[in-house]
Amino acid sequence: MIPPLARDDRRSTLLRGLTELSRALTTAVSFEQVSQLAVDRAASLLGASAAVLMLEDEHGHQAIRASTGLGTIRPKNGQSLGAGLVEQLQDALGVTPEQFLAVPLVVNGEVTGLLAVGMADGLGSNDDDAEWLLSALADQVAVALEKSRLDERGRFRDRLIGIVSHDLRSPLNAITLGTSALLDDSTLDAYTIKTLTRIQSAADRAERMIRDLLDYTQAHLGGGIHVVRTPNDVGHIARQVAEEVEILHPQHEIHLEISGDTHADVDADRVAQMLGNLTSNAVTYSPVGTRVDVTVRGEPSSVVVAVRNQGTPIPADRLRDIFEPMQQVSPGTGRAQRSVGLGLYIVESIVTSHGGTIEVASSAEEGTIFTVTFPRSSR
Secondary structure, X not given: OOXXXXXXXXXXXXXXXXXXXXXXXXXXXXXXXXXXXXXHHHHHHHOOOEEEXXXXXXXXXXEEEEEXXXXXXXXXXXXXXXXXXXXXXXXXXXXXXXXXXXXXXXXXXXXXXXXXXXXXXXXXXXXXXXXXXXXXXXXHHHHHHHHHHHHHHHHHHHHHHHHHHHHHHHHHHHHHHHHHHHHOOOOOOHHHHHHHHHHHHHHHHHHHHHHHHHHHHHHHHOOOOOOOOEEEEHHHHHHHHHHHHHHHOOOOEEEXXXXXXXXXXXXXXXXXXHHHHHHHHHHHOOOOOOEEEEEEEEOOOXXXXXXXXXXXXOOHHHOOOXXXXXXXXXXXXXXXXXXXXXXXXXXHXXXXXXOOEEEEEEEOOOEEEEEEEEEOOOO
């Protein structure tokens, strides 16, 4: 039996060890780093001769993912262990049942793995402090492993999106150029012209989606969308965008109102992209025949842009999510109008890159209003 004072000192040491583990887990980047850190620290903190981390493989079997202190005759990392799991682990760790201690890794209420150690002489599986520490350590490791797994999946997805989007541009450009060349032929019949126009429209829509995906990759992996801020008239940019959107959507009136000094240091192309996304969204989610209001107002130290539509209000519980990637403002849009759900994420990224802010309010009485504030100066 461990004396009371010695037990208190040991618990203090174990608590410090857990704190240090928490810090170490925040710097571990990969799944493999977290796994190896788990067994190394478990063995070190408990004075164990060996430690093993087991996780479910793709077949649902427990497989060794990381280990330390095992002999030369041992299961390989990644090797599944079937029946008699505990006995096989005891053999691998080189310990008796009294020296063997194992706790489960639990994520969202489901057991995802097992952390096991072979204890030193004099400490058995009835050591309450050892079991408490290993359980606490397993809880921290389970959360870190899940976060690492999700992070790695997200990084892979983002890189794949960027690569595929970039590679799709060349064939789409060929389609666009080809249809444009064919449409210059004055001998085409009405059906052929209609078919080519549809192909061109679909290619243009795909090009916009690809541009959004590339911007998303830059914003998500590259630390934000790059902007070059130079003196520009935001009111003039808004007028050009409003005219372009109105030509594309003649069933809606785009009402533009400009007041005050609307000059600011902004990236004109990116501001036009932002306004185009907001205005096109406003048209998409508005009933036919309704008006979309775009206002640009100069303030002493900023320029404020607001886009308002009269469509169905966005539910209050969704307002905080609409700037997240892969989100649709409303599920009720037609198939031809749907996008990849990156428009508002890119809008927010452009605004943030300018040091600005964006807010949204939505109600049945006032409609949906997006308000963007740009600082007037880049200094």
